[in-house]
Amino acid sequence: MEALGPASDMLRNRIINLELLTGIVASRYGSLTHLSDMHEPLDAHYIYVPADPWTEMTSSDETVSLLVTVFLRFANGYWRLVEEDLFLRAMRSRRMANEYCSPLLVNAICAWASLYTEIPETFRMPGQYATRGQIFYEEAMRLWGLERDRSSMTNVSALLIMACDSSVRGKDANAPVLCKAAVKSLQRHREVDTSHMLGKTASDYMRARESLTGSVLWEELGITTHQMAHLDSVAMKTENLPRLDHLPDRLGYWSGYPYTTVPMPFRANLLMRERQTILGKDLGQRMAAWHLDLHTDLRVRKVMPAPMFEFHAEYCSHLIHLYHRAWIRVFGDSGSPTFEDISEADSTGEEDCAYRGATLVRDYRQLYGSKVCVPHVMMHSAENVFFLLKHLPRSDKHYHSQAFPNDAAPPSGTPTPLPSDAAPINNPTIAFVECFRVPLGAGVQMMLPRAMTQMVFHTAMQLNIRLPEPVERMLQLFHQTSWNISDLEMIDSVQPNLALTIEPFPNVEQRNGVDHGQIYAEFAA
Numbered sequence: 001m002e003a004l005g006p007a008s009d010m011l012r013n014r015i016i017n018l019e020l021l022t023g024i025v026a027s028r029y030g031s032l033t034h035l036s037d038m039h040e041p042l043d044a045h046y047i048y049v050p051a052d053p054w055t056e057m058t059s060s061d062e063t064v065s066l067l068v069t070v071f072l073r074f075a076n077g078y079w080r081l082v083e084e085d086l087f088l089r090a091m092r093s094r095r096m097a098n099e100y101c102s103p104l105l106v107n108a109i110c111a112w113a114s115l116y117t118e119i120p121e122t123f124r125m126p127g128q129y130a131t132r133g134q135i136f137y138e139e140a141m142r143l144w145g146l147e148r149d150r151s152s153m154t155n156v157s158a159l160l161i162m163a164c165d166s167s168v169r170g171k172d173a174n175a176p177v178l179c180k181a182a183v184k185s186l187q188r189h190r191e192v193d194t195s196h197m198l199g200k201t202a203s204d205y206m207r208a209r210e211s212l213t214g215s216v217l218w219e220e221l222g223i224t225t226h227q228m229a230h231l232d233s234v235a236m237k238t239e240n241l242p243r244l245d246h247l248p249d250r251l252g253y254w255s256g257y258p259y260t261t262v263p264m265p266f267r268a269n270l271l272m273r274e275r276q277t278i279l280g281k282d283l284g285q286r287m288a289a290w291h292l293d294l295h296t297d298l299r300v301r302k303v304m305p306a307p308m309f310e311f312h313a314e315y316c317s318h319l320i321h322l323y324h325r326a327w328i329r330v331f332g333d334s335g336s337p338t339f340e341d342i343s344e345a346d347s348t349g350e351e352d353c354a355y356r357g358a359t360l361v362r363d364y365r366q367l368y369g370s371k372v373c374v375p376h377v378m379m380h381s382a383e384n385v386f387f388l389l390k391h392l393p394r395s396d397k398h399y400h401s402q403a404f405p406n407d408a409a410p411p412s413g414t415p416t417p418l419p420s421d422a423a424p425i426n427n428p429t430i431a432f433v434e435c436f437r438v439p440l441g442a443g444v445q446m447m448l449p450r451a452m453t454q455m456v457f458h459t460a461m462q463l464n465i466r467l468p469e470p471v472e473r474m475l476q477l478f479h480q481t482s483w484n485i486s487d488l489e490m491i492d493s494v495q496p497n498l499a500l501t502i503e504p505f506p507n508v509e510q511r512n513g514v515d516h517g518q519i520y521a522e523f524a525a
Contacts, residue, residue, distance in 0.1 A: 045257035047072065049091045054106035057135045063121050064106070066258070067113040073256050074372055075112055077307030079164070080215050080272050081157050082109075083208045100208065102154040104143040108161040111136035115168055115446055116372040129445035130169075137165060148181075151189035153212055156182045160219050164375060167223070170447030179216075179223050186216050207247065211272060218275065222314075247273060251297070254305040259368055266305045267297050274298060275311065291315060302363050306374055309364045313380040316357035320350075320383050350387070351428070357384045358431035359424050361438050370441025373449065381438035382452040388435065389456075391428035392465050433470050440474055453478065 051064040058064060068091075072084050083100070090101035114122035114133025124131035140162055147155055159182035166174035197205065247269040254266035274294065300312050361381045425431050436456065443450035457475060460467050467475070 045069070045073075045255045045261050047088065049088065050094060053094060053096060054091065054101070054103050055110060055136070055139070057107065057110070057139055058121050060121065063119055064110060066117065066119065067110045067122075068106075069257055070116050070372070071109045071113040073254070074116055074306050074374055075161075075164075077254065077266070077268065077305060078271070078275075078310040078374070078376070079160075079219070080211055080268075080275075081160050083204070083211060086204055086208055099153055099205065102152070102158070104140055104147055105154045105158040105161075107136045107140040107143060108158040108165070111140055112161055112165040112168075115165070118371070130447050130450075132445070133165070137162070137169070144181075151185045153189065153208060156186045156189065156212055156216065159185065160215060163219065163223065168375065168378075168446055168448045170451050172448070175223050179220050182216055183220060186213065211247075214272070214275075249273075249295075254307070256306055256368060256372075259372060264303065264305045265297055266307070267295065268307075270295055271298060271307065271311060287315075287318065300360065303367060304363075306364075306368060306372070309360065310374050310376040312360055313357065313364075313376040316353055316360065317376065317380045317383055319353040320357075320380075320387055351391075354384055354388055354428070355425050355431055357381075358434045362425065362434040365434075365438055365441070370438065371445065373438060373442035373446075378439060378442055378449055381435045382449070382456075384435040385432060385439070385452075385456055386459070388428055388432040389459065389463070389465055392432065392460075392467065394464050394466070429468050433468050436471050437474070440478055443478070 046065065047069040048061070048065045049068050051059055051061050055064065072082075076082060076084060082105070086100040087105075090098040091106065093101075096102070110122075111133040114136060117132070120126070122132045122135070123129075124134040140158060144155075144159070144162070159178045163175045163178035163182070166172060166178060249267060249270045252266055252268060253263035254268075255261050255263050298308070298311070301308075357380055361377055361384070364377050425434060436453070439449035439452045439456075441449075443453045453475075457467075459465075
């Protein structure tokens with residue numbers, strides 16, 4: 001969508017007055033909007049904040065307000081990187097000296113939110129989606145360079161946001177550096193003496209610090225596992241997690257403005273508590289029971305707030321990791337001991353998890369589209385795609401023995417039938433197609449999913465796996481419209497699979513007289 005035009009003073013005052021009178025935005029415990037307060041459906045979901053003095057990248061209050069709104073709805077709802085009410089109060093005060101808002105934090109927020117919008121001001125290069133938010137990202141990196149020796153909650157929050165943003169931009173080499181900097185900053189940050197504070201002020205501070213501590217450990221574990229690093233490298237330990245039982249379970253209503261204004265029930269604090277609880281459990285023994293015992297409002301539904309989709313996508317990712325032996329099946333020989341050791345129960349569990357995850361990402365795509373693909377939905381889609389590769393047929397003749405030149409006709413054949421919108425997915429080919437759609441659609445606008453789709457193609461090519469016909473059609477369209485050599489130069493990854501998308505394997509085998517390295521170069525062009 002395009003940037004909002006200059007708002008009239010009347011509209012701006014209506015928004016501010018609604019917030020003051022009903023507390024629609026500045027809810028004490030997070031992004032909670034009560035149905036009884038929703039007198040203005042559109043205005044109530046748009047959060048007005050000032051650009052000055054927080055960022056020099058734009059003077060538009062409307063642009064910054066929209067970016068902050070998108071961040072709080074789609075990113076912060078699950079990641080809980082700021083306490084929304086405290087952050088908004090501090091940002092609106094315009095006071096630089098406060099515990100909950102800073103120029104570094106605001107620029108980091110605007111950078112990440114830019115990836116979910118189409119505001120012209122956020123493009124460094126007009127029409128180049130991969131450049132959205134770069135001006136804010138680079139400004140945040142500059143400000144971090146000035147803040148390195150100062151520890152504060154705003155610095156910790158900003159570093160976590162920049163770590164996530166770096167990963168999505170395909171610069172995941174920065175993510176562990178930024179995350180570890182957040183850990184060190186939190187460890188150096190001395191707790192403020194709250195004895196002189198009034199009750200509510202002290203309570204707000206402790207809530208913000210304890211929630212942030214849980215988010216630091218959670219994100220560090222996530223980055224560590226996704227980059228397949230050893231868990232000994234994790235600086236924070238689960239036994240140091242603060243308990244969040246004191247956070248009240250409060251039912252609120254969430255809407256994904258500007259993509260939807262339909263209110264959905266959402267228990268932000270209960271979600272935060274459950275997310276933190278599972279970090280300290282033995283996943284192999286407790287996950288299934290924990291999932292079954294979730295509060296009714298936290299269980300899977302076809303229509304859910306975006307943070308709930310992230311919650312369940314991360315759960316499915318953990319299940320995939322627990323079935324790690326299945327990954328060896330993809331790349332190992334069928335006669336290897338590891339292959340034969342896989343039990344029928346394990347295999348069934350793997351497939352059930354894959355189908356459950358595919359149904360989840362399909363429902364997310366149908367509800368929110370591909371322009372705002374939240375991190376865990378995107379990452380689980382990619383993991384599921386690689387897991388499902390082993391269920392696709394192999395061919396003696398490489399299926400890409402004919403490349404997809406720009407003027408080529410799409411592959412012929414009977415399209416794969418897709419289930420009804422409401423039916424659970426229970427077919428590996430359909431599951432693969434649905435999961436592949438998510439990173440492919442997001443890859444039109446963001447670097448990380450773009451690299452993921454390239455790696456799926458590259459892996460299938462090396463293993464002689466024939467991709468489903470709908471995927472071949474999607475790849476052809478993607479090849480013709482969405483990928484440039486200059487995009488490849490923007491990837492800075494520590495992960496071998498993403499690095500391999502930059503150039504073909506050095507010794508690519510030629511099959512049937514076809515140089516597949518050249519084919520891949522043509523595909524990536």
